[in-house]
Amino acid sequence: MKNRQVIVRELPKDVLAPDHFEMREAAMPVPGEGEVLLRTILMSIDAANRSWMQGATYREAVKAGDVMATYAICEVVDSRSDRLSPGDIVAAESGWSDYVVRPARKVEKLPKVAPLSNLLSVYGIAGKTAFHGLIGVGRAMAGETVLVSAAAGSVGGYVGQIARALGCRVVGIAGGADKCAWVTDTLGFDACVDYRDPKFFRALRAACPDGVDVYFDNVGGAILETAMFVMNERGRVVCCGAISQYDSAAPTGPRNLPGLVVVKRLRMEGFIVMDFARDDAKALRALGQWVASGQIKVFEDIVEGLENAPSALIGLLAGDNRGKRMVRVAPDPG
Amino acid sequence: MKNRQVIVRELPKDVLAPDHFEMREAAMPVPGEGEVLLRTILMSIDAANRSWMQGATYREAVKAGDVMATYAICEVVDSRSDRLSPGDIVAAESGWSDYVVRPARKVEKLPKVAPLSNLLSVYGIAGKTAFHGLIGVGRAMAGETVLVSAAAGSVGGYVGQIARALGCRVVGIAGGADKCAWVTDTLGFDACVDYRDPKFFRALRAACPDGVDVYFDNVGGAILETAMFVMNERGRVVCCGAISQYDSAAPTGPRNLPGLVVVKRLRMEGFIVMDFARDDAKALRALGQWVASGQIKVFEDIVEGLENAPSALIGLLAGDNRGKRMVRVAPDPG
Numbered sequence: 065m066k067n068r069q070v071i072v073r074e075l076p077k078d079v080l081a082p083d084h085f086e087m088r089e090a091a092m093p094v095p096g097e098g099e100v101l102l103r104t105i106l107m108s109i110d111a112a113n114r115s116w117m118q119g120a121t122y123r124e125a126v127k128a129g130d131v132m133a134t135y136a137i138c139e140v141v142d143s144r145s146d147r148l149s150p151g152d153i154v155a156a157e158s159g160w161s162d163y164v165v166r167p168a169r170k171v172e173k174l175p176k177v178a179p180l181s182n183l184l185s186v187y188g189i190a191g192k193t194a195f196h197g198l199i200g201v202g203r204a205m206a207g208e209t210v211l212v213s214a215a216a217g218s219v220g221g222y223v224g225q226i227a228r229a230l231g232c233r234v235v236g237i238a239g240g241a242d243k244c245a246w247v248t249d250t251l252g253f254d255a256c257v258d259y260r261d262p263k264f265f266r267a268l269r270a271a272c273p274d275g276v277d278v279y280f281d282n283v284g285g286a287i288l289e290t291a292m293f294v295m296n297e298r299g300r301v302v303c304c305g306a307i308s309q310y311d312s313a314a315p316t317g318p319r320n321l322p323g324l325v326v327v328k329r330l331r332m333e334g335f336i337v338m339d340f341a342r343d344d345a346k347a348l349r350a351l352g353q354w355v356a357s358g359q360i361k362v363f364e365d366i367v368e369g370l371e372n373a374p375s376a377l378i379g380l381l382a383g384d385n386r387g388k389r390m391v392r393v394a395p396d397p398g
Numbered sequence: 399m400k401n402r403q404v405i406v407r408e409l410p411k412d413v414l415a416p417d418h419f420e421m422r423e424a425a426m427p428v429p430g431e432g433e434v435l436l437r438t439i440l441m442s443i444d445a446a447n448r449s450w451m452q453g454a455t456y457r458e459a460v461k462a463g464d465v466m467a468t469y470a471i472c473e474v475v476d477s478r479s480d481r482l483s484p485g486d487i488v489a490a491e492s493g494w495s496d497y498v499v500r501p502a503r504k505v506e507k508l509p510k511v512a513p514l515s516n517l518l519s520v521y522g523i524a525g526k527t528a529f530h531g532l533i534g535v536g537r538a539m540a541g542e543t544v545l546v547s548a549a550a551g552s553v554g555g556y557v558g559q560i561a562r563a564l565g566c567r568v569v570g571i572a573g574g575a576d577k578c579a580w581v582t583d584t585l586g587f588d589a590c591v592d593y594r595d596p597k598f599f600r601a602l603r604a605a606c607p608d609g610v611d612v613y614f615d616n617v618g619g620a621i622l623e624t625a626m627f628v629m630n631e632r633g634r635v636v637c638c639g640a641i642s643q644y645d646s647a648a649p650t651g652p653r654n655l656p657g658l659v660v661v662k663r664l665r666m667e668g669f670i671v672m673d674f675a676r677d678d679a680k681a682l683r684a685l686g687q688w689v690a691s692g693q694i695k696v697f698e699d700i701v702e703g704l705e706n707a708p709s710a711l712i713g714l715l716a717g718d719n720r721g722k723r724m725v726r727v728a729p730d731p732g
Contacts, residue, residue, distance in 0.1 A: 115657075284656045288656060305660060306656050314653075316651070316653060317650070317654070318651045319648075319649045319650060319651040321651045322622060322637040322666065322668065323618065324668075326637045326670070327455045327456060327670075329668045329669050332659055333659070333664070333666070336661075
């Protein structure tokens, strides 16, 4: 049994690149009392991974020399805790590594859904983030217009599909004509606007003839600045992420903040999916019903092999994924 | 009877200056059916006046050639409406002018408080904005830390005094050591930090050892950016104004927005005092009690003479007022 790990060789100063990482072989870790040995099955690849390299946030910063951090779905291989047994499937704050040891009380036992990848997509952080952000923070109502950036991304695609299921008009923002076509034709958004289009603002206004009531912001920066201009009075900006700002040395703030927040009486509110854990059961029940009825389609973007994790993250930051990106490190247990 | 008016000769491109205005004499206006002739007594001088020159907001833009717009306390001189009689005191959206004609249904009859200036300060937009913003938007709770910028200004001074009355710890931000001393010694804030101090951030952190739960933002820009760093998780940023951005050709956005909104799960929310009109009676009752008990002190900064309105506004934008600034055009009626 080999234990491969991907290390952060050096922290990026601006754009993340392959040589910020290196792979090494480490000793197989041994669980102590109360700990479990986990085999990594699937690693979640998220824009937030990059932001962890910028400093401490809701979690510790990732530093040079660390095994790159990740949220992962794992199988328990060995247990020195009565909470968990070999064969259990768990979610863990883990690392880019074949195997890790974690305290049993720090991991969450999950149902054995098939395929397990759904635990990272529709029934995982992506689906729950979309649900809680749109409903718990954005308070989207039937008949309203919902705008969502990174619409082809893991969270954005569910935001739009949930909003459609709720009876909203849904407009996406994505990069490139192909992606926009995929968002409307495959995900079923009412419209999708290409932010790389030189006439982006005009196209956005045309796509939102009644203005925007809820803007679900995954990107920050210039797109947020533009979206502020189409917000309706008393609109809500759900602050979920700022992917445009993570991979850069010099972040830029939307120049119309806080001016338009005052003038339009907007509410901008940030959240982390864990804040709404009390409502997870509701989210999972509703998501399950929408999947069963066909109102939500599940798209997953699975990259094979631990060694491809750096390029999977770098590509995600450049916007080349459609649906929830993850890296498969080992097959689902039979 | 002369009717002097101050005209906007030319819209400012960046910093507002005296030669953007000129004074002229106009014909005495004559009220038509349903209208009233008003004598201006006091004109409110607000940072928002400058923002009206930047384009349409919650009201029409002020354009070159217009009589400069203002909110004013006036006496009814002549009435062709059964709603109002000569001698009534009203508030009106008016102009920098000795006399104006307005539709009777567009003005608000006010109680004959003595002095009338209190209708622009503690019992006017300043006091009500502070009350509704701090309580209705910010949901300040006893025991929390409230931070307020433009603390020596018309709204900021009441925000801090109300927050103290509610049992909060109150920290102000103002420009210059003298103003900061006035804010603590005279207004009774727990601390006040000088934003011109090169060690502003360090001083702010030291003044807020438990972080900030509610930041009442009157200024936007660099001070907002700095304040975001001391916010506590789930803090609230009450977006009341952005005075740092009005008098400039190139607004700058806080570079940590929306990043810190996400990470700290903040709520930023804008409002206009009129949004809370349903709660005005509560505000006036509470403010009256705090004034009677001495917990709120009323400071007014009254500039004499219509001809001094341009310099009064220019000075306000440079921060040279303490308390609510207004221009007296005529004495209170006997």
